[in-house]
Amino acid sequence: MGVNSLGYVCLNVSKMDEWCKLLERVFGMEPRPRNGSTAIDYRMDSHHHRLSLYPSAADGIAAVGWEVSSEERLDELSIALKEQGLDVVAGSPELCRERKVQKLYSYTCPVTQADSEIYYGPLVTNVAFTPTRGISGYKTDHQGLGHIVFWVKDLAQAVKFYENIMGFGVSDYIAWDVHDAVFLHCNSRHHTLALMQDGPGPAGAVMHIMLEANSLDDVGSGYDIVRDLGIPVMLDPGKHSNDHMQSFYLETPSGFWIEYGYGGREIGPDWEIKSYDQPMLWGHRPVSA
Ligand SMILES: [Fe+2]
Numbered sequence: 533m534g535v536n537s538l539g540y541v542c543l544n545v546s547k548m549d550e551w552c553k554l555l556e557r558v559f560g561m562e563p564r565p566r567n568g569s570t571a572i573d574y575r576m577d578s579h580h581h582r583l584s585l586y587p588s589a590a591d592g593i594a595a596v597g598w599e600v601s602s603e604e605r606l607d608e609l610s611i612a613l614k615e616q617g618l619d620v621v622a623g624s625p626e627l628c629r630e631r632k633v634q635k636l637y638s639y640t641c642p643v644t645q646a647d648s649e650i651y652y653g654p655l656v657t658n659v660a661f662t663p664t665r666g667i668s669g670y671k672t673d674h675q676g677l678g679h680i681v682f683w684v685k686d687l688a689q690a691v692k693f694y695e696n697i698m699g700f701g702v703s704d705y706i707a708w709d710v711h712d713a714v715f716l717h718c719n720s721r722h723h724t725l726a727l728m729q730d731g732p733g734p735a736g737a738v739m740h741i742m743l744e745a746n747s748l749d750d751v752g753s754g755y756d757i758v759r760d761l762g763i764p765v766m767l768d769p770g771k772h773s774n775d776h777m778q779s780f781y782l783e784t785p786s787g788f789w790i791e792y793g794y795g796g797r798e799i800g801p802d803w804e805i806k807s808y809d810q811p812m813l814w815g816h817r818p819v820s821a
Contacts, residue, residue, distance in 0.1 A: 533608050534699010537676025538724050539599035539654060540581065540631070541741060543786065544588035548572075550785035551585050557761065558754050558782075559743060559792070560663035576743070577672040580632040580655040591786035593738060595631075595638070597649045598698070599676060603635060606652045610637045612697050613650075618642060623649070643690035643727075644682040646738070667753075668746040671796075675721040681739040683731040687712055690727045700725060703799060704774045705807040713811075715774060720798040722775035740781060740789035748778060748794040755792075758782050770815025773808045781816075 545551045552572065555561040561574040564581055573581035586594050600606040613620045623636035634653025641648045661669055672678075684690040691714050694700040700716035703723050707713070711731065715723035721744075728739060745751050751769075758765060758780075766789050767781035779793030 535598040536601050537599045540597035542584040542594035544586050544592045544594045546591050547785035548587045556664045558757050560665040560667040576670050578656045582677045593646045595649050596646050600652045643693045667750040671744040679724050679742040681726040683737050684727050687729040706811050708810045717799045722796050738788045740791050742791040745794045751792050751794045765819045767816045771813045773813050
């Protein structure tokens, strides 16, 4: 029982134009406007979309979508969530059509407070992804959209929920300064989820989302474009101690960060959990304005 990958993220955004510019000019994603709606879906691989933007007065997560492999496993997970006392709501046919999935359930994550969905059967297409800038695309497929990192209030309780109910396994731990972080996998991606104790954002807030390029050149040229467009760089290029991702971090128009990376190592059958006392092997220095 458990989830297979991070499938999609839906965002309420107050600065729609800036978001569209970021996703198209930096990340090369394909916009897929909807008929009769101001929301825009964005495609980055074979899935109909992986990100959705909803114009809104306030910024925040509209839905974190966790993919499950089959209807049977989806229903099993929905029962497990209900047994945790959560209000689990079956998605209407309209919502399933909007998300482009066969079936879904909505709930509020008890440890991140994020509006969340579990689903199966996403719409995919055989037509090749056509990026809006010259990039080689993204490492997704069974590894999903990337990874997401939340600040949480009770780290031990949060890890327990994602291990015991959502089916994740611990990849490793990093402790540095005042931050303790636990990294968790649900497929071969080193981590699909990381949970961090406290932090500058409110508990339950997204710290960052990571998108993994198929080429280091995509990340490097993206860094140049970010600098040219005046988008705030939060951490300089660097390499992480645990997943070996070579990446940099930018601030999105909603305030949380996106990590644009390449070369993350994968969880294999011989994986052994380690602990680290710093998040970087080199670089990733904070950028002061
Ligand atoms: Fe990350």
